Amino acid sequence: MRLDWEIAKRGWGRYAAYPWATAAGVFTNTVFGFLYAYVLLAVYAHRTSVGGFDKADSVTYVWLAQSMIMTVYVFSWWELAWRIRDGSVATDLLRPLDPQRYWLAYDLGRAPYHFFFRGLPPFVFGALVFQLHYPTVLDAIAFVVSLVLAVVVSFGFRFIYNSVAFWLLDFRGVVTFSTSVVIFFSGMAIPLRYFPHTLRVVCYALPFASIIQTPVDVWLGKRTGLALLGFLVLQAFWAIALLGLGRILLGRATRKLVIQGG
Amino acid sequence: MIEVEQLTKSFVVRRGRFRRERHVVEAVKDISFRVDRGELIGYLGPNGAGKSTTIKMLTGILVPSSGRVSVLGLDPSRRRVELARQIGAMFGQRVQLWWDLPLRDSFELLRHIYKVPLDRHRASLDRFRGVLDLDPFLDTPVRQLSLGQRIRGELTAAMLHGPELLFLDEPTIGLDVVAKQRVRDFLVEINREDGVTVMLTTHDLGDIERLCNRLLVIDHGSLIWDGGIPELKERYGAERTLIVDLEEPGPPLELEGARVERIDGPRQWLRFRGSASELTTRVVQSARVLDLQIAEPDIEEIVRRIYTGNSRT
C-alpha cells in the first residue's frame, strides 16, 4: 500500500513538474467552455429541454466536461505505448512490480493533480459567467465517488489501447481512433442525452458513458435512489472488467511476443 | 548463480512488404553456460546475435521456447517478481529513472519498490554518492542531466537495493574517456569488494580488456566462445607483430615464418607466430636494426577474427 502511495506521488509529480503546460491547458479548456456553452445555448433558443437536460443543465454539463477532461484523461494517453515501443517496458518488467498496478497507482496520483489544477479553474470561470446547477450534498458525495470510478474506467481503457503497442508497430492510428471513440461515446463531445433514443440506450450500457456522462448526470441530480446506486455499480463493473481485460492482454504480451529492442 | 542449459528461443516474424510470409527465427539456439558467484563476465556478439534475447530470458522478461534456465536458484519467467528483488539491471541506451523528476526522487521511489530498510538505503546511497560524485546533480530533473551524469544515476539506481547479480547492457556507450574510467572503476569495486556478480554486454573492447575475466561470445544465436581472455588471445591471437626500426629504409625483410605486413620508411611491421626471441635473433642477423618492439594482438582484432571466422563456417 505504501508503495502505491509513493508511486501515486510520482504520478502527481510528473505533471506538476510542468506548471506552464497546466496553465495553458486551463486556458484552452476555458476557451472551449465558452464556445460550447454558447453553442448549446443556441439550441435552447428553440427548445426548453433536450433529453432531460434544461438550459442550466446543458451549460453546467459543458463546464463540467471541460473541467473533467484532464482529470479523467479523455484525450490520447501514450506513456505506456511509448515505453513499449522503445523497449523501456523491459526495464519496468525487471522491477518487482505488477505493471498494471503500477500504472494504475500512477494514474490515481495524476488525477487529483489535474482535478485541482486543471479542473477547478475552468469551472470557476464558467461559474462566474454563467448560471450553473449545483448539486445537493448527497449528490456531491456521489459525484466524487463517480468521478473516481470514472478515472479507473478511463485508465482501464487507456491501458488496453496502449497495450496494442505490443502487437502493432503502427499503433498511432489505433490510439487516435480509440480516443475518438471515447470522446464521442463518453458524452464528452456532446451529452449522450442528445442522441436518438436507441443510440442513447446503447451508449449508456457501454463503458464509455461511465467516463463522463454518468458523473455529470450524478452532479446534475438526474440519478437518484436506486438508479444512482445502479449507475455507480455499473461504473465499478466496467472498471473491473476493463482492468481484467488489460491484465489478460499484458499476460499474453509478456509470454509470447517480441518486445522491441532486440 | 546462473545455469543455462540448451536454451532456445524462436520467434515468428512476418517479413515481406506485401505478402508478409511467416518465418521462424531462432534468436537463441541451444545455449549452455554457467556463471559462478563473483565473476565479471563479458557477453559479446554482433548486433542481432541474440544477446538481448538471452538477457531477457535470464531476467524473466521472455519465456524460452525450450531449455532450462536457473538464476539464483529460481526459474526467471515463473518467479519474475521474486527474482527481480535480487538482481539489478541497467541499460545504457534506455532510461530507467523517472524522466521528469529530480534524481533524488527516483532513488526514493526505488527504495519503496524494493522495500529496502531506510538505514541500509541511506548507507548505500551515501556510498554511491561518494564514489560516483552524485551530489552536484542529485536534485536536478533527470531530463536535464548530461549522459555521463545520467549513467552514474542509473548505475546507482541499479545497485541501491544491494543485488547480488547485476546485468549491464552497454553501460559505457557514448561516454567520454574520463567517464568511462569512472564507471569501470565502480564496476571493479563492486565486483572485487562486494562480490557482486556482473554480466555485461558491450561492444566496447576497452570495457572487456579492463573489466572481464571471462568472455561469452554469441553469434547467430549460438555460443561460439566461453572462456578467459588469455585463452582467447592464445587461440585466436596466435600471430603477433614485431616492429623493426632499421637504420635506413630498405626492401621488405625476407625471413622464414614472418611476413611483412606494412612498411613506413625505415620501420617495418612483421607478423609472426611462435617464439619472439628466435625471430628477433634472425632479424638482427640479417639487417642493420636500430630498435625493436613486440606488439600483442588486441582484443578488437581477436574479436573480429572470431566473428568473421564464425561467419565463414
Next chain:
Amino acid sequence: MWRRLVGAQVRSQLQYRRSFALDAFGSFWISFVDFLIILTIFHNVSHLNAWNVHEVAFLYALSAITFALTDLFIGHLDQFPQLIRDGNFDIVLVRPRGTLFQVVAADFASRRLARVLQGVVVLVYALWSLTIHWTVWRVIVLLASLPSAVVIFSSIWVCGACIAFWTTDGGEFTNAFTYGGTTMAQYPFDIYATWLRRLLGFVIPLAFVCYFPALFVLGKPDPLGLPRVLDFVSPAVALAAAIVAGLVWRFAVRHYRSAGG
C-alpha cells in the same frame, strides 16, 4: 520544393501501408467527431438561430478543410516548444534557408490528409443538400476565402508558436486559438456572446475564415447587421494577419538570438 518534400514523406509512409491506413483512419474519425456533434445537435433542433443543418455543415466544411490544410503545411510548429526546450532550434538558425520555412518543412505527415478528406466529405454533403444560386462573384468569393482562411489560421498559429520563445511549456496556449479557432468557425458567429464574438471574431479575425464569405455565398442576410462589404474583405484581412505574424516572428527570433538561445 514542397512537392519533393511531400512526395518523399508520402512515399516513406506508404512503405508502411498498414500504418498509413491506420493513421489515416484514426485521424479521420477524431476530426469527424466535430461534425457528428453538429449532426447530433440538429437531431434535436431544426435551426441554430437562422441556420439550418446544411448551412452549418457548409460552415463546418470550410473551417475544417482550411484548418486541415493549414495543419498540413505548418502543423509541425506544434513541435516548436520541444525544439526550443531541447536546444535544437539553434541548428535551424544556422542553416541558410529562412528559419520559418525549415521548421515547417520538417514534418509533413500524410495523415493530415485524412482530416482534409473528412472536410471534403462534409462539403460534398453540404453542397449537394443546399441550393446555392451561383454567380460569378459567389464563386470568386468562395475560392478566395480558402487561401485567405489558410493564411489567417497560419498567422494565428505562428504568433502562438512564438510564445514558446518565452515560456518553456507554454506552447499549448496556442491550441486555444488554433483548435479553438477552427471549432469556433464551424458555427455561425451570431450564436456567440458579443464580447467573445468581438475578441475571437474580429480582433483575432476568425469571422473572416468562413462566416462572412459564407453569408455571401449562401445569400443570407447578416443577423449582426454589419456592412455587406465585410463579406469580401477576407483576402485583405489575411494579408494583414500575415504581416502581423511575420513581424511577431521576426521580433521573437531576434529576441531569442540576443538572449543567447
